[in-house]
Amino acid sequence: MLQKWLSVVGIGEDGLAGLNAIGRSLIEQAEIIFGGDRHLAMLQDLDSSHRQGQQLRLAWQAPIEKSVAQILSYRGKRVCVLASGDPLWFGIGTTLLKKIAIAEITILPSPSTFSWICARLGWTLNEVETLSLCGRSAALIQTYIYPNAKLLILSANHKTPQIVANTLCDRHFSNSKITVFEHLNGVKERIVTTTAMELEHLGAFADLNAIAVECVASFETSTEAVLAAKTRSRMAGLPDSAYHHDGQLTKREVRAVTLSSLAPNAGEMLWDVGAGCGSIAIEWMRSHPRCQAIAIEKSRTHFITENAIALGTPNLQIIAGQAPDVLQGLPTPDAIFIGGGATTTGLMDICWQSLRSQGRIVANVVTLEGEQQLWQWQQKYGGTLTQIAISRAEAIGSFLGWKPMRPVTQWQVIKLV
Known part of the structure; x- marks a missing residue:
């Protein structure tokens, strides 16, 4: 030794x-x-x-x-x-x-900064959310904002408190209580408490600071639309309106089923092949702070970048290119989602070889050609085939009626070798 x-x-x-x-x-x-x-x-x-x-x-x-x-x-x-x-x-x-x-x-x-803050405020450390913005994108805070959450944040510098306050206000949490701790437990210690909307009036902060936030929602209206757009659960199935897209989006209900089939666990890696606007990869990463994902997309990477930042997953790796050509040399995946390109020659061979033992593959298609491909894969590799049919109520004149969405056929398989 x-x-x-x-x-x-x-x-x-x-x-x-x-x-x-x-x-x-x-x-x-x-x-x-x-x-x-x-x-x-x-x-x-x-x-x-x-x-x-x-x-x-x-x-x-x-x-x-x-x-x-x-x-x-x-x-x-x-x-x-x-x-x-x-x-x-x-x-x-x-x-x-x-x-x-x-x-x-x-x-x-x-004692950590988080321990000292809890001791000052009387908070229980195991009941708070902790994150660091030192050398990390401030967009990370997005996934931690929800009503009544208590956040402890390590700041990058004197600008971080205002960045946090602005983010809270943008998310309609402007009434949230913010406490900034400068030089905590030192001779220059200073503690300032205010609200997100009032923080800008307090002047400059020291570079060495940490932040405690009590999240308080401050919606101008309580309509379902505002709640859906501004309160974003970590559970799968964010509102479609949460994403920037051009129509190439796995719809909310199908997305929830798909994430359930993929079954993310903390620290696992997902390949999102044919990622579209990145919704599956983003919600995979939102399920746990340690989840990782790579989005492979040939033409809509700008949508993925916007959505990843807006929804709190700035560390999503984005690869612009056509699968399977760009899949070689990527980190070994624990799960693979094929949302586009199922009929591409050789795609499944590379995905199956790359997947770790006990890993999962989920593929969604909406065309007859895609269904034929999934049936062939199911015959070769096993797994299950499911058809997902969703209808939404929409106006028919002065009445409501069901408008069916395009059915989605899903193949799910676990690699047992």
Whole structure:
């Protein structure tokens, strides 16, 4: 077993005073220390005269991968990394563990920013939504906004509180209560509470801040249309009006059935082949923050980009091209949805070979030629065929009548080999 040469020490705004003896010892005994400028400045009070000139202190580089490579080059020396709070909660510890085995690392967490906020507000940590906007798209917040939600957000900089407030107002949550915590648990701590609509009047915030939000819906009207457009559940079947599209959209009812058939689990990867406006891939990712998806589409990628940002899945990978030509070399999928191109020669061969064992394939078609192809696949690979027929009530003069949508034939199969 390799010796533990790397330590990751969580440190708060109270600096060295908030560390226990083990944390101070790991810092004092290190030959090399990595940290942000703010963390390294906290070491000025460290009584390390016996190590004067012997301890190398290095600030993080951008991109962070440069510093990670530098840390790896010092393997075997006593290296200490200073992190904010809990290094494994949206922290550098998670990044380092992708490159270095835990057998080589000592991790010493301090209370996270989220823990401190809950302690200030009297919130229960397991009942809140937590996310980081540090180095991440602010569009991520979209999937976390719903009535009565409590959000804890790590900010990227002083602009983040206003970005969050603007997003809430755009979603008709302008009455939401926002609390901004600057330099939490430090000598410069400042706490400001207001509403999303009033935040812009409070002036500038410090770059080091975190945000707590109590989501309060503020609809001008309670009509079903506004509720459907502005309150977006993570359950499958968003309103069709939530998407920008040119008609190539898996309709709401069919989409809900399709996602149920695909059965997303946390952390799984979906290929959405012939993605159209991206609705299946987007709702797959909305089902859990760790779900991943790749949308393959030859002509409507601009719709996918718009929808992914608007609906809170900015990390959706979009590939412009024709399947199966562009499928080679992609990450192994746990599930594949074929929404277009079912009659393309060779498509199913590549999809079946690429799918992991126990993975799922779901294909939808609306043409007789497509049905013939699904029947051939079902004969070869097994699975089930289902026809989905939906009708919606629409006006017929002064009355209502049923208008049938085009029936959808769906094939569903699990790869057992």
